[in-house]
Structure formats: C-alpha cells, structure tokens
Amino acid sequence: MRGGTKVAIVGGVFVVVAGGVAYGGYNLWQGINGASGGGVSAASSQEKRSGPVTEDEVTNTAEEFLAAWAAGEPERAGQLTNNPVDAGPVVADFGVGAKVTEAEITAGTPVGPKVPFTVKATVTYEGQSKPWTYDSELTVVRGLSTGRALVDWKPAVVHPKLTKGATLHTGAAKVGEIKAVDRKGVELTAEKYPSLGPILAQLREKYGAKVGGQPGVETWIESGPEGTANTTLVTHVKGRPGRLETTIDAQAQAAAEQAVKQYGQASVVAVKPSTGEIRAVANSPSGGFNAAFEGRQAPGSTLKIVTAAMLLEKGLVTANGVAPCPKEVRYYTRTFHNLAYFELGNVPFSRSFAKSCNTAFIKLIDDVDDDSALGKEAQDVFGIGLDWKTGVQSVDGSVPSAVEGEAAAQYIGQGTVQMNALNIASITATAKYGTFKQPFLVSRKLDGRTFAEASRSLPDSVSRQLRAMMRAAATGEGTGAKAMASVGGDKGAKTGSAEVDHQATSNSWFAAYSDDLAAAAVVGEGGHGGDSAGKVVASVLRAG
Template sequence: MSRGVKLGVIGGVFAVMVGGCGYGVYNIASALTEGTRASSPAAPERRTGPPDADEVAETSRKFLTAWAEGDAPTAASYTTDMGAAGDLLASYAGEAGITARITPGTPAGTTVPFSVRATVSHDGKSKALAYRGELRVVRGAEDGRALVDWSPSVVHPELRDGDTLVTGESAAPRIEAVDRDGTVLTRKEYPSLGPVLDTLRERYGEKTGGTPGVELAVRHAAEDTADTPLLVLSEGRPGRLRTTLSAPVQAAAERAVQRFGESSVVAVKPSTGEVLAVANNRADGFDAAFQGKVAPGSTMKIVTAAMLIDNGVTSMNGPAPCPAEAVWQGQTFHNLRGMEPNESATLANTFLRSCNTGFIKLVDEEPLTDASLAREAEDRFGLGKDWRTGIVSADGTVPVAGGPDRAAGAIGQGQVQMNPLNMASVTATAITGAFRQPHLVPDGLDDRPRATAQGLPPGTAAQLKEMMRLTATQGTAQRAMAGLGGDIGAKTGSAEVDGQSVANSWFTGFRNDVAAAAMTEGGGHGGDAAGPIVADVLRAGG
C-alpha cells in the first residue's frame, strides 16, 4: 500500500496531514455480472441548475484547501477562470509573501463566507494579517461542474480585475495628510478619501520629507491609480502634507452621500478655488466626483444662460418663452411632465422652473453658432482646459456640436459631459465672475500650472447669481434648500441616460462662500436625491 498526503479538516480549518492511508481501487470484478462483462459505464449526465448543498461544500472545501496550501494550479482548477485565478493565487504566496490559514463559515445557499488568518513576510520582517471574504459556487457553463465563480475579490475584498498583491518597499513614503486647519485626515474616519490619500501619497510623498517603509499593498491595474496599502510591516517616516480640505465639511459630505446609493459630491470655496470636500458612495469604488464623465442635465443651463446673456440674445428679465414643446432640426424636445407652458416667460422664470423648451428656442438666435456654447464653457468657465487639481480629475467636455446635439447640449444632454467637481466650479464662477481652477494641494509642491479663463462680465455674473437665488427660494430647488440661511442659490438637473429607466439626479448650489454639486445615478429629479446631499454639505460649510 502506498503512502501519501491526505487533506483533512481540523476544527473547520483546512490543514495538511501526512501519513499512511489506503486508497480505494476500482474492482474490475464488480463490473461483471454472472460471467458476462458489462459494457463501459456511460458518461455521467451533465448536471444543470444551481449547485446543491453537497456540491457547494465540496467545491469550496477543495478550493480553499488548495489555496491555503499554496497550490495555486489546483485551487485555480476549481474556478471559472483558471488562468486569472492561477496567476493571482500564485502571486499571493509569491510576490505578496502570504501564508494563510482559512476557516470556512456556514454556507448561505451557494455563497460561502470564510475568514483568513495569515502571516505576511518580507526580508526578515513578518506581520499578522486577518480579513474576511466570501465566494460563490456556480454551475460551470462547459461541463456542468460546480466551480467557484472567479473574481479577484475572492482572494481579498480590495482586489479588482487585473490587480495584484505585492509586499516590499513602498512606492512612496507615507504621508500624514492634514486639512486646512491641521486636522489629520485618515481613511478610517473619512472613507471617501482613501483613493485621494493614496494618490497624494504617490505624487507628493517624496516631496514632504518622508522615507519609505515596507508594506503589503494592492497594485491596481488601472492607470493613474495609486497602490492601496493593506498592511505596514515597517513604518518608515511619514511626511506631512497640508491640503485645502475642511474636516467638518468633509465629514458632512461623507454622511450626505450615504443617504443615496451611487452618489458623489464636491464642495469648493468660490473665492479661492480650494476644494473643501470630495465624497463618493459607489459600489464600484470609482471617484465619480472628480473623474466622472456624464451628462449634467439642466445644471448646464447656468452655462447656457451665460452664453445667452453674453451674446446679447436675452437677459435675466428679457424674453425666454416656455412652450409645451420645441422642435430643433427634426427633433422634438419636451419639458418635465406637468410643467405649464408660459409664452411670456422671462429668462429668470424659465431658469427657475428649468424649462427645456425655453432654452432650446433661443439657441438658434443670432449671433449664436454651433461653437458658441463650447466657447462660453472654455473661455468663461475654464471647462476643458486641463485642470491640475493635485489628483486625477476630468475637467469637463463641451464640444462644438451641430444638429440635434446643439440643442441637447444647451440643456446638458447630447455630447456634454461633467462631474460634480466641474459643476461646483461652474457655480463658483457664476457667482463670483472669476474662474479659479479647483485644487487640493498648494502650488508650491510641484510646478504644475493652474488653468486660467477670462471669467464672466460683472453684469452676467450678477444675473446668474440672482437667478440661482430665485431658483433656491421660489423654483425647483426650493424644497431641497429649505431651512438654509445666508446668501443661497441653486440649480437642479436630471439627465437621461441610455439604458437607465430613471434619470440621474443633479444639483448644484451655493451658500455664502461655499459652492457644492452632487450627482446620484438613477436618483430622478435633481431635488429628490442630489439636492439633499448638496444642502447637507452647504449647511456644514456655508
């Protein structure tokens, strides 16, 4: 009888036991009946439907056991993607230097939770690591086997497609980031700042006097995404980095975005361009507040109104009729359901009610051209001018557009793309008349130039600010802004997106020397979801 290695479960923890054991041998005689050789056994029938409890238990046991032993090829063979799983599991024990004991929990249907107690080792240094994870068992598409539905998050919840785990000297020294008043900013207290702090560390760690340590980190596949540290084996010396953020406003922003899923918000100081807060509540972890590129809906009417005033088409108290529908080059545009037409409306009335047709009826007036909105956005509001904020950001897209897209762009649809950072800046420019490029860190840390723009004539800025005041006190933003004191103003928006049954909710507003903008995917009308988020932030910082 041969000797071998037998896998066992001790106390629910996968372990390795070496010893003698007998292995069953297929008995040919059992295939014979009364002297007649049986035909070859038929191939097992391909199973269908969700895996049953036995399959879930067996598949998860085999996968977790092989993973705990550091046997990446075998563990990967029990997944739906052997190649990707094999590479990541090999790096777990290799580049990351992790040895683990894995304890499975009680399955819930096809989902199996588990806990990991591990040791991370590098160059004579070791430290304990503990975390929880879960896997899901599915039916394989090709052969019907029960397999672990592969995702990098099975290995660690911070991992995404293409990410790896590495242990070694940190890419940059750690930083102690502080707000404008010296309060230390941590990812534990301000979760939305995690990716921001990682990027600030990567860009400015060496400029703040720190020295690198040794750490386990997630190395992200996405470009311009800094490593995410998971465990520090050796501290190094952190540098100190002062930011423009405000801890009280950031705390309010963190709480506000939790009110609605898939939400993002940014607050800036109009008199300086300093970013006071940035927060996201998104399942995908994407920094949509700074990097998003989606239609901003009727919040774009701030820029469109400025274009109309600057080009002499109309003024705040000038005509801007609001018919039930408007036809532009064969495409018909409508207003929100229930909006009463007003053929004698002024621009202020059309703005505060957010009448689409009133703006579209004016975009073909002389001297406007296909390029007018794009010029206004870039020359006056600084959009699309390569902002250098201190972290990765998108600076808005308002292209020259003809045909139906010219009209759609006037109401924040078509090819126009923005994010909350852009719209907070638009509000800041509208109420001060000056474009001050938003930024998170002082200029002295590097030689990056700030974008510049002409800004608005004083008369235009005064009219925009007054129309936003009216919108906050008498128009579509009234309910969201109720109870806020001081000098307030706002603009609502909802943006239709292909494939979504409910529009994205947009809202931008100001209170004294704070401007904020928010977006909630699938949030509906601007005042329903994004509005309360902005109001909460303004209440904390205004």
Template structure:
C-alpha cells in the same frame, strides 16, 4: 480500488478546507466527494456519452445549491493547498486567475492561508481569509473577508467561479496586483487647513484622498519608506485615477507632512450629511480661491466626488445658459419658448410631466428647469459651441486640472444632432462629478474660473489650469440672476430656504439606463462658499442632493 484508496488517503492528510465551521466532505470524505471534486461527475458522464456515440448534454438554467457549493469548494480547496493550476481551472478565466494566485504567494508573500466559507446566498459564497505576510525577517498576520460568485459556462454548462481580482482581495480591481516589499512612496501625515492631522478613522471619506496624497507627495514631503503589503494599480485602475493602497504595514516608515485646504468643521459635517443617503457625494469650495474645503462620499472605496464620471442633468444648464445669453439666443427677462415637447435630430424631448410655460421668460424656464427651452435653441448653435464654452469659460473638459490628488475635470465632447441637443441639458455624452459642478457655481459666484485645489500649488510649484476668457459683465449678471431666482422661487427654493439673499442654485435630475430613479444633482453658492452634490438613483435633485448642499452652505466659512 486499492490504488484509488491510497491516493485518497494521501490527499486526506493535507490540510482540509474549512467550510462553515465543518471539514468539507469533498476533501476528507468518501470517494464520491473526491470523485466529484477532481474530475468525475458531469465530466465522467460526458465521457460515457462520447463513448456511446452521443452528443454530450450541456446543462443550462439556474445553478443548484449543490453546484454552487461544489464549485466554490473546488476553488477554495485548491487555493488553500497552493494548487494554483487546479484553482485557476475552477474559474472562468484560468489565465488571469493563474497570474494573480501565483503572485499572491510570490509577490504578496502571503503563506499559510486558511479559507473559511460562509453561508451561500444564491450564487454567491462569502469566505474569510487568514494568512501570514513575510518579508525578510518580518512577519505579520493578515485577515480579511471576500466573496465569490459561481456562474455556468455557456459552452459546456460547467459551474465555475466568475473570476475577478476582487475574489482574491476586495480592494483589487481587475488588472491590479498585490505586492509586499519596501514601499514605493514614503507615508505622509496629512494636515487640515488648521494644522490638525487628517485620518481615515476620523474622516472615512478621505481614505482614497490620503492614498492620493501619499502617491503625489510621499517622496517630496521628506519621509522614509517602510515595508508593507499594498495594492498596485493596473492600467484600468490608473485610467480611473485610482491610487495604490496600503493593506498591511509590516514596518513603519517615517512620514512627511502635507498640509491641505480642508476645513475640519466642514469635512466632519459633509461626512455626516452623506451618511444619511445611499450613494451620495458632495464637494465644498471657496469661490474666491478655488480651495477645496470638504469632500465626502457614502461609498468610501471610490471617490465619486473627485473621480466620478456621471451625466450632470439640468445642472449643466448653468453652462448652457451662459452660452445662450452670449449668443443672443436668450435673455433673463425676455420671453422664451417652453413647450411641452420639442423634437430635434429625430428625438422627442420632454419636460418633467410634460409641463409647459406659456408666455414665460427665460428666467422662468431656468427656474423650473424647462428642457425644451434649451433644446429649442440647438439648431442655432454650432456642434462645438457647448464644448468651447465649457473649456474657455469654466475650465472644464481639458484634462489639465492638478488639484493635488487624482481627479476628473469633466467631459463635454463635440456631438451632433440629437446627442448635441441632449448635451445642452446635461445628458448625451456630457460627464461631470460634484467637484466639477461645485467649480461651475464657484465660477458664477467669483466671476472667473479658479481651478479647485486640495494642496496649495506653492507646495510643489505646480501650475494650475486656467480658463482662456471670462464671461462678459452682462452675461455674468444675468447668469447670477437666473441662479438667484431659482434659489428663491424655483426648484431649489425649498432646499435653499433662509440662505439668501447672496445665493444662487440649480437642481438637476439625470436619467441613467437601468435605474428606476434618476441621479439627483444640486449645485449652489452662498457668500464665499460653493458646493455641489449628487445622490445616485435618488430622484429629484432638489429633494435629495439639495438638503446636503444647503446644510453645508449654511455653515458659512
């Protein structure tokens, strides 16, 4: 016991972990706390069982409060002390944890870390972080909040921290790293179309946009780099079009200036509108040019409006309708079937509440968003017909948009059987975001595809994407008739009330596995404005995304 007492006394002299304002007993308390924290407890029991020739008991079931807090303390104590190996061993991915925690000191240059645990909620423990970032002779304090979740490892029942990079810092995704040093890209001052400065403080949705502008134009805009702590994106984040992010500026660089196409009035209005809903996103374009006038998201951490990849639901019927009209399979004012259900490829497709339209026109089916009116034509189309239509007419799904910041230009993969049929109504493998769907409405309004852009191509002489062909005058006329009728008398009428007569719209609802309500979509145009929005898990698009889009179109511009 004398030897253990000396070991415990040495440990007690180290800086203790602060837990909820109190010194954690597992660090500075009696031998029992140290025993549980540093290898006793269940491990000792397993050892005793092994010596007795019995198979160790693997604990299962929900974690107790003691298990959660003990696992959290083990990890946080070791991290604070700089004991990387011990901290990593307290997680369920020691290799990834070791790499990131080592880099926290070595690459991010964060030292003097104090971790303060908050109040546990279930298996989750929030905590605050304070430390100092030092590069050469420059130092600055850093403080932020994070959280960890404790899980039970299946093979032995041991409670461990569920490892993700976000445990170290909430802005980190798995595979990302933290680095302090001379900035790779000089800062930029972004300007709106009127020459006013754009800041994330004034327009919270534009934080990710500003990161993208710096990444793209920092070295081209004439600025000089400073020293900063930043998130460097890994492969997975880059695949999602995420940009590096500055967390702390130790010394300022000299920013260059980049002018954007954003309208300050529309941007401010878009910010207000999405703030009224949870998980809402919207984009406003000018159809005649492709200029992006506003982009806003409720969630400021990920730009769903530009980079989202979501099933667009019935807003996809705008593209599908252009295809059916071109193929002679539908005509705005001619009769068209809209049964309650239609089976194709082994799947039984339904309309909302199994409604049907007897003796109705294709225009009536479009306006009421009749799914079976589109599914019934699947057997008359080639498997790649919808893909070609999206690419050749609407400029989508070719991965070649260059808007000035990272973006996703939609995906309409070639599919077969039931999945091909589902794609016709914006389900299956089709994926879009509000930028893509605003562009669809803009193409209908202008008559030809103009690739959206946030920074004029003349700034860096980049080439914008183009479509290989336009719709025939007859197809375009009928498509405008369909969208106009829907805005006036169909599912979009309530949202678009008072905005006519030069307008058109389409609503959409996209089912998502695990959600009780579908994602609500809305795309529309009025005059020389086109917009689209989505409210995830919001329900019907006409009721959720519709008012957001319509309020912005009402502003004109």
C-alpha cells in the same frame, strides 16, 4: 494535501488551515481532466452535467478551492476555476508576493451559488510576522465546456480590492508615508473620512517623497492600470510620515461623508469660488472609484448655468426679458418637453431658469446660429476641458461638438455632455465669482504644476444677471428653494435631473453656492434635483 492542511466541516461550515505554507514557483497543472497527479477529486470525476449548480456542488467546489489555496497549491486551485491560466498565478502570488506563511480560511453558509469566507493569514517579512484578516466571497458556476462546477474566476476572489493586472507585494514600501491635514491642520485619515481613502493613496504616491515621508514595511496591491495609486493592505512597520497640507475643510468633509451615506450611489464636491480650493469630496459607496472626480455622465439642467451665461453674453435674452416657456418645442427631428409637460407662457427668462423650463432654452437655439457655441462657452469661460491639475486624478468635463437635435439636448445638460460633481461645483463657483479658478487639493508650490486658466471672465453685467437668476432658483418659488431654505448667506442654486440608459428614475443633480462656498452633488436614481442631491448640497454648505 501539502502543507499540513486540515479541513473540518462543522454544521455545514468548513475551516481550512494551512501551516508552513510553501508557495513556490508556479507551473500550470495539467489536471483539467483529472489525468495528472493529485487530481481534482469531486469536480473532475463527475460526468458532464448541465443546468444550475446544486447546493452540494457549491459546497464541495468551494471547499476544494479554498483548501488548495490555503495549502499552497495554486496550480490545483486554478484548475478548480473557469480560468486556470489566470487564476493560478494570482493564487501563487498570495504566498510568493504577499509572503503569506500561514493561512486559515473559514467559509460561511452559501447563499445560492455564492460562498462568503474569511481569510486569516500570517505575513512574514525579514523574520517579523503580522496577522492579516479580511473577508471575500466566491461564486460557483457550471463550466461551459466541461459541465463541471467551478469557481467563477476574478482576482477579487483572493482579495476584494485586487483587480486584473494588479499584484500582491510585501516589503519596503515604494513611497514615503504622509500625514495629510486639512486647511486648519486637522489630520485626515481614511478611517475617519472613508471617501478620502483613494485620494490619500494618490496623494501619498505623488507627494510622499516631496514632503519628506519615509517608507515603512507594508503589504500592498501593486495596481495594474497606469495612473492608479497602489493600495496598502497591512502596515507592518510604519514609516516616518511627511506633513502634507490640503485644501480640505474637515468640518465640511465630515458633513459630506454623512450626507452621501444616505444613498446607494452619490457624490458631492465643494469648492471655494474665489480660489478654487476644494473643501470637500465624498462618494457613496466610499473608498473605491472616486466618481466625484472621475465620473462621466450627463448633468441635466445644472448645465443650464453655462447655457444661460452663453445666451446672456450673446444678447439673445436678459434676466428680465421675456422668454416664452411652452410645454414642448421641436428642434429639427427631436421634440423636447418640460417635466410633466408644464408651461409658464410668456415670462421673464429668470423665471424660466428658476423653474427649470427646458423649452425656454431650446427655443433660443435658432438665434445662436453656431452649434459649437455652448462648448466654446464652457471652455472659454468655465474652464471645461482645459486639463485641470487638481493634485490627484480627475476628469475636467466635456461638451463635444454636436449638431441639430443633439446640440439642443446639450443645452439642457443631456445628450453627449459628460460631467461629474467636481465639474459642476466648479461651474457653480465660476458663476458666483465671475472668473474660473481651477479646482485643486494641494498647492501648486509643492510640485510647480501649472493651473488651467480660462481665456476670459464673465462680463460684469452677465455675471450679475446670472447670480440673480440663481438666487431666484434658490428662493421663493424656485425649484431649489426647499432644499436651500436652511442655507443662509448670499445664495443661489440650480436643480437638475438626467436620465441615463433609459433608467426608470432619473439621476438627481443639484448645484448651489452660499457666500464663498459652492457645491454640487449627484444622486443615482434620486429623482428631482431638489429631492435628494439638494439635501446633500445643503448639508455641505451649512457645514462650510
């Protein structure tokens, strides 16, 4: 092998060391059948086989692939995958783009077809070298046409944050450094607040130059999808950061990070109702996709905040007026029921809201006489779908037009309604304040962007009734009372649960406010809204 590669196998664990790796131009190696120079020793010579890969095949294939990669032989490494055309250039880029001059790859013990490994590389730029260490893994599969044991190719093999279309680079950074601070001047870092990692990357990309940040020298991933921020992997020479003020509250952010960490999949956002300032945003898992801002899923009964506002505005019901709550109700061809088929009988609408009675809402649809009314209320009053400009990438919710049974499903936050924690936190904030204030992370004075504005506010009488109903949900026998018991101030809440793709346990949603702070959370397969998402929201409200 080239580059002075040495492979040592000790106790079933092998270490690949390549010194002075010379990654040059890339030419696709025509060795898929072992006919070209430097053939693939074990993998290409075996007869066509079928069935699951064996333990020996996993070890041998991983060893050969990692050896070829570390030795600076991207064409050979590519041929040891099930997609050599895509794999070869990415492996080559590890040396050429990232400017890796040495590489040591240590593989751990295989777990079935998966092989974890650690990369210890040296990156050299303009005569200066710096170490770069990280962990990744590969999976060995059997080739469909050849029967060979091959590495199942994906860019994340080379680096876990690498995606299709993205490339590795080392050099002068494209954007200036930032020192992001919270509303009180506390520095915000991805190390201390992991959920802010992707957000800080976007803020740097967008505002680094505007706040006077100077670029340094880095190794980074140049992102493929448009609108996605680049990801810094190694900082070789730190640039001079520009100070960027955000609306985040470090105390609330810390509480949010800790709260979502208790669950496998969870998101939470906190917003100040009177201004729209975003006080906290956290996701579990952290540091990856910002589901709190960019997710799209049914929000369950938390959307009843919007539905209740619409029904109150149209004069179809009042908070104290009777709204029957049977155990089930039929609308066109669809039958809807309450959780465990509970029924309340003829009770005030505020009690149906507080107990999250689905049927009380759906029974009123016939009187609305406009299947698009809910979407109009969501947009005209709560700002949903108005192209929010938060300062980073975000999705501002959707209540598409629907008819008959699908329209009824929307009334209780199911069907085609798409929301995330940011959207529901904003809806809750609007219910508290009475007027939509577009959520934002950085001041619009920084770039002159225009904030979205709803066409009207909630009428005072409707606003008062809606808050009273949310207060009932947060106290007494309301479904949010247990979760909100530890939260003080003028408070209100709404629970929700939503089934997605016929999952066994529904997603847990919870929305609430306390004084001038509103928050919403979703916990994947968390069950009833108050059981898990409620705990997350309460933690953030207490901290804020």
